[in-house]
Amino acid sequence: MADTFKLHIVTPDKAFYDDDVNRVMFKSTEGDIAVLYDHIPLTTTLTSGIAIIYKDNKEITAVLHGGFAEIKEESVTILSDAAEWPSDIDVDRAKAAKDRAETRSREQEEHISQARVNASLMRAMARVDLIEYHKNKSND
DSSP states (O other): OOOOEEEEEEOSSOEEEEEEESEEEEEETTEEEEEETTOOOEEEEEOSEEEEEEETTEEEEEEEEEEEEEEOSSEEEEEEEEEEOGGGOOHHHHHHHHHHHHHHHHHOOTTSOHHHHHHHHHHHHHHHHHHHHHHHHHHO
């Protein structure tokens, strides 16, 4: 059996995930990170994106929105601003939010904070990406 490590994903509202896993992949501000047991210690910041958790030859997907990850040899703790399972996401609403954010980004109106528009766009894109990823996996 492969070595496992403890994965904790916590949001301001709840303990989102807490279990032993074989591997986890997520998006940091420096790029995608894959963590296995006995990984070198690392602390990094997260950006909105898909997280893929591998446990007992099964793949569990979620979307994480910002935060920090602390990687140790035998554990990973992710403190995320928000986290969602595919079942939590309303596809039509996520696509509408993405379209709205893209429109606002193009318009670049003075009264709209571009940083907020970009953050909204990243969150919406991550949600849509997760649904598409999950749908494609279901078709395999």
